[in-house]
Amino acid sequence: MEFLKKLGIEGTNTGTSTGRKFLGSGAKEKLASYTPIDNSQIADVTVTTREEYEHVIETAQKAFEEWRMIPAPQRGDIVRQIGLELRANKEYLGRLVTYEMGKIYQEGLGEVQEMIDICDFAVGQSRMLYGKTMPSERPKHRMYEQWHPLGITGIISAFNFPVAVYSWNAMIAAVAGNVMIWKGSEKTPLCSIAVQNIIAKVLKRNDLPEGIFNLVTGGPEVGKWMSSDERIPLISATGSIRMGKEVAKTVAARLGKTILELGGNNAVIVSKEADLEMAARAIAFGAVGTCGQRCTSTRRLIIHEEMFDSLKDRLVAIYENVNIGNPLDEDTLVGPLIDQQAVDNMQKALDEIEQQGGERVYGGEVIDKNQLSDGNYVRPAIVTAQNDWDIVQRETFAPILYLMKYSDLDEAIAMHNGVRQGLSSSMFTLNLREAEAFLSTRGSDCGIANINVGTSGAEIGGAFGGEKETGGGRESGSDAWKAYMRRQTNTINWSDELPLAQGIEFDV
């Protein structure tokens, strides 16, 4: 396939790289990559051995000494060039994301666009790693703060955003002066290799040392090497809450830093004063887009009782027209789930809902006809549910939308916040008082809260992340860059006296 060739993907690939150089041709263990389109094998990738891992760490440590001394705007220029290289490869990489992960081609392209956008953002940020200056209480003293890089940033990422999440972290961390070690998902190893090949072109052109952008490949085992490794001061981990709790514990035991971007359980409140047409379209995109496999996917719908039936009918009408199929086809809106396990998990969740007394309003079936029978295709489901059911409290990574009723806003907000996760949230209303209440301190408890905008599809300019079991980390825009740096407070005495702070006298 042309796009695989253009991205440097071969039948067997080596999964360990220190930048330009790939290592691991001798490694015995291999990871196979399958396309969820028909579950056929695309290629395989060697898993990083402990020995190779050690080599990567040592090379990264050495590179850090050099990279941190390059002025931040010059580091920004390298990231600018990566952005240009991504533009040149956008169609190929977008296609690979679709082929290996299963999201539709428009979303595959969108993911690469997000990488390009964060490169542009990081270029600007490279000239804005601002520290504050504050007045000293002592005469002829100057006090200020500056931000220094941390060292190696370890990035562990999930299958559902196989390229964008890496770049949110890596491009900001790079302009901050860090070197990166990336372990992508074992379900999407080819996406990681393709990105590494794109970055390698820029490293080569600029004659940069090995060890700045590193790649390791493997499953949780390799992730555990990283999280327990004292030589990696910061671990940024994106994935399930289960994984985040393990990583948090391991990194905390060595008092390292983490950025945790974990599961969501996102809700939309639909008021009786909502623009229902707009709400229905946004909810459908949020619930069925990426086949319900976004951390920000809309999972719970809290609908004012007077609007319940009309919104339900509108949603069913939209769902009936959603084209499910090969994600590479232009008119497909919903592609497959990532693997058979995900299909089974969805079916189990639907059984549990039924046992609890939930009504299946629409869909949920496994699609087993003609050319779709080999892939992991399902019909997105709409069900009625209660917020306190165990199944509703958990994140099922599949397109299941729970419909629930409310009668007053306080009750709706209590239901909305009544889950352990706190990533993305939204309210549809044209009533200013309701909107402001939802955004106020007594409103949504999520990291992202929107009015008349759905839960998924965040822009990179804002800080991205969530509260509670979602992990509390922030990535991308705003001042998220600070998490990749260490703050240093500096005081300089330019007087010929030695006054102590707080007026303390200490005559020696």
Ligand code: NAD
């Ligand atoms: P996952 O937790 O199974 O795997 C994520 C990554 O963690 C993989 O690279 C995996 O190898 C690694 N890993 C697993 N266990 C580990 C351990 N004990 N130590 C170190 N590394 C370990 O998640 P997934 O199925 O790939 O992704 C889906 C999940 O990710 C969903 O819960 C989704 O909500 C979440 N997610 C969150 C965000 C966010 O920004 N909040 C973004 C994307 C995905």
